[in-house]
Amino acid sequence: MRILALTSWWPEPANNGSRLRIANLLRALAQKHEVHLVSFRQEAVSAQQIQRMLRICASVDVVPQRVWRPQPGEQIVSLWRSEPASVRATWNPEFAARVGERATDARPDVVVAFQIDTAPYALHVARAPRLLEELEVGNIHAHYVNQTSTHRRLRAWLTWRKHASYVQRLLRHFDACTVVSDNEQQLVRRIAPEMEAIHVLPNGADxxxxxxxxxxxxxxxxxxxxxxxxxxxxxxxxxxxxxxxxxxxxxxxxxxxxxxxxxxxxxxxxxxxxxxxxxxxxxxxxxxxxxxxxxxxxxxxxxxxxxxxxxxxxxxxxxxxxxxxxxxxxxxxxxxxxxxxxxxxxxxxxxxxxxxxxxxxxxxxxxxxxxxxxxYDWSSIGQRLVDLVAALAPHTVVQSKRHLPGQISV
CATH class of the missing domain: 3.40.50.2000 (Glycogen Phosphorylase B;)
Incomplete structure (x- = not known):
């Protein structure tokens, strides 16, 4: 099976929670299938790092990530728009182009968008099931719930409602999503009751x-x-x-x-x-x-x-x-x-x-x-993701990963 993986973090060094999860789950997918990686990077990526990633991925594309710095008055203006301000401000045409090019070349059987930042780019891939891996909404909801002053609570509620509406619309274009806990699963179900395939895939340890x-x-x-x-x-x-x-x-x-x-x-x-x-x-x-x-x-x-x-x-x-x-x-x-x-x-x-x-x-x-x-062992959690991805493309002939010459684009 050919998998197009879109990641919001370059997977190494695995020095924070997001990178640890991405690195372990990518490794699990690559043990069984052909993985093509398109990744944002937060800092410079060395040739050695790319070569290490090419040992498990058939191709690697790396794009610098845009940093969002809210401007005065931006949140007020964004109230009249359908997308959160951060989504518009960080949209990256180069990343979208790389996704489109790699999808054309690799013809993926499944697209896996790791975290919500990469989810919009998965929509550029037609005729392939889509999985949103690690959807997280609890932090924004908790920020709203925990506010005590009326003014701050109102602003936090508006932010939460906009984010929830965005997630609901986004999930209409995905076949399944994963969350890390039962609490997150319940919250996503409240936001998008029409999304049935919400799977709990916890974090783990090696x-x-x-x-x-x-x-x-x-x-x-x-x-x-x-x-x-x-x-x-x-x-x-x-x-x-x-x-x-x-x-x-x-x-x-x-x-x-x-x-x-x-x-x-x-x-x-x-x-x-x-x-x-x-x-x-x-x-x-x-x-x-x-x-x-x-x-x-x-x-x-x-x-x-x-x-x-x-x-x-x-x-x-x-x-x-x-x-x-x-x-x-x-x-x-x-x-x-x-x-x-x-x-x-x-x-x-x-x-x-x-x-x-x-x-x-x-x-x-x-x-x-x-x-x-x-x-919570990563090996068993990774296998659960492999099984979920395989179930999304039931008509695909699942074969062992082919050893292809690595392709790179930075």
Missing amino acids: VHGCARDWGSPEPDTLIYPGALTYDANFDAVKYFISEIFPRVRHVRPGVRFVVTGAAPPELRVALPQAEGVHFTGYVDDVRSLIARSWCEVVPLRQGGGTRLKVLEALALGTPVVSTPKGVEGLDLKQDEHVLIAQTPGEFAAATVRLLEEPELRSRLASAGRQIVAQK
Whole structure:
């Protein structure tokens, strides 16, 4: 089967949740089928990166992504238009042209649009079933629901209604879509009740890749993997440092809090200053740092989807303390797989408990590995996507992936 894959992120390095998901699912599709990739890129892509991608894809096209910077008054004007302002502002004729050209050359049996940013371009491919992979609407809906002031709530409602209307119209042109959780599935059903094929395909972790010796654990080390440049991560780190970490250090004065990922100086100075807080900056492979930590803290209060950082920590055998938001959409039980805490006091108490009880750490580590292996291993999740794509083109003769000479366009 020939698959045309459209991705909103260049799949490597797999240093954020979107890239991790795209990379693992692309690999699963390419193991069984012939995949042609048209991808946006956020930064320069090296020849070595492209060659690595050509090992699994029959062809690769890369297009620079346009960045949307809202202009004053743009949101007011956009109220009278049918599409969200971000959709119009980031429309990329070059990407659309590449999709059309590759569709003509490859004659795909199925088109898979990874995330909503690439969905409009899939409409340029005729006579092929379309799958929208990882439709996410919960973040915008939550932003509206959580507003308290009347003015902000009205603006957030208008944004939500426009986005929901856009998603409803878009889904009329797709044969199926996937979401990461049951909550997302229910929300999409409310938006587009006529769309029957809404499949839950959760996020995952590389269980096999995590099962290795990462070195000796570092006592009293807490970790949060996440770039401060993402608003939800910045809020989580600020919340932890200001309201939770001082309570933990009061009981365990030697505890360290390590934050991985991009941490620009202008964002770091906006955080409370506290002893014991360390910023690593960008790390190629954060797994060793997570595996050696006694605890991963996930003090998230906003954002959508499900957290790959939680699943990866559990796969590595690192216990997790999280807010309810941080484990939203995951089939994890309190005090069996993770510790869940609502208030700053509860979060600090759960963290201290984990640091002081080695038996608890051991029990959570074992249960965490087990639940991820059972329900969230990328290998099984990838196979579910392969089966879904195959079902969309039932008249296609499914053959093993042909080894074609790679084609590239940058």
